[in-house]
Amino acid sequence: MLLALLAAAALLAWRYARGRPQDLPWTPLDLGEPVGLFTGRKLAALGDSPARCAALLDRAGVRYVAVPPRRPAEARCGYDAAVRLEAGGARRIALAPDRVALACPVAAALALWEWDVVAPAAQRHFGARVVRIEHLGSYSCRRMYGRSSGGWSEHATANALDVAGFRLADGTRVSVLRDWDGAAAKAAFLREVRDGACRVFATVLSPDYNAAHRDHLHLDQAARGATGWRACR
Ligand SMILES: [Zn+2]
Numbered sequence: 001m002l003l004a005l006l007a008a009a010a011l012l013a014w015r016y017a018r019g020r021p022q023d024l025p026w027t028p029l030d031l032g033e034p035v036g037l038f039t040g041r042k043l044a045a046l047g048d049s050p051a052r053c054a055a056l057l058d059r060a061g062v063r064y065v066a067v068p069p070r071r072p073a074e075a076r077c078g079y080d081a082a083v084r085l086e087a088g089g090a091r092r093i094a095l096a097p098d099r100v101a102l103a104c105p106v107a108a109a110l111a112l113w114e115w116d117v118v119a120p121a122a123q124r125h126f127g128a129r130v131v132r133i134e135h136l137g138s139y140s141c142r143r144m145y146g147r148s149s150g151g152w153s154e155h156a157t158a159n160a161l162d163v164a165g166f167r168l169a170d171g172t173r174v175s176v177l178r179d180w181d182g183a184a185a186k187a188a189f190l191r192e193v194r195d196g197a198c199r200v201f202a203t204v205l206s207p208d209y210n211a212a213h214r215d216h217l218h219l220d221q222a223a224r225g226a227t228g229w230r231a232c233r
Pocket residue numbers: 155160161162217218219
């Protein structure tokens with residue numbers, strides 16, 4: 001009896017794994033699959049393997065150029081393997097400004113977020129396409145909150161992006177600052193893209209977190225290990 005139950009459980013697990021590999025911790029990441037239970041942790045872990053991250057972007061048809069390494073005097077700042085995303089290819093949403101260096105795991109998560117979260121949410125709430133994600137930048141050699149002591153920001157290694165708003169194909173702008181508590185559709189859209197970002201970024205901080213984030217969504221891929229905590233506020 002016990003053996004039969006174990007066999008049934010194993011069969012179910014096998015079928016589950018075949019159908020939704022993205023829900024299992026040991027399967028390789030594939031940006032072409034829908035976001036699963038372990039997608040976020042796998043994306044954050046890509047920080048240790050830039051070549052594998054770049055290969056995933058290539059396979060998913062995401063266009064990018066490698067950005068030259070940046071090694072400032074402050075040893076806690078800079079990056080070796082950042083990329084600049086290019087419009088076109090598998091991505092139909094542009095970044096504004098477009099010349100922004102991103103650590104590869106941030107770029108990979110951004111592509112997934114656009115496909116799986118931002119585009120469907122915009123269709124649902126506005127019946128429209130998002131053409132631009134407006135941001136406040138990525139790389140900045142500073143500690144958290146610009147303080148003179150304490151932990152270094154993920155921005156110090158281009159491992160973060162601050163998203164300020166979205167531009168739709170009809171010209172409509174959805175702004176974190178103006179619309180978080182604004183009209184129903186825009187406020188609902190912003191919460192939906194915030195919640196969806198939590199599935200692909202290690203850290204997501206929104207206006208719900210504190211006043212410092214009233215005008216943007218902070219998205220980063222802080223490396224906190226396989227069992228590391230994830231922040232979604
Ligand atoms: Zn930030």
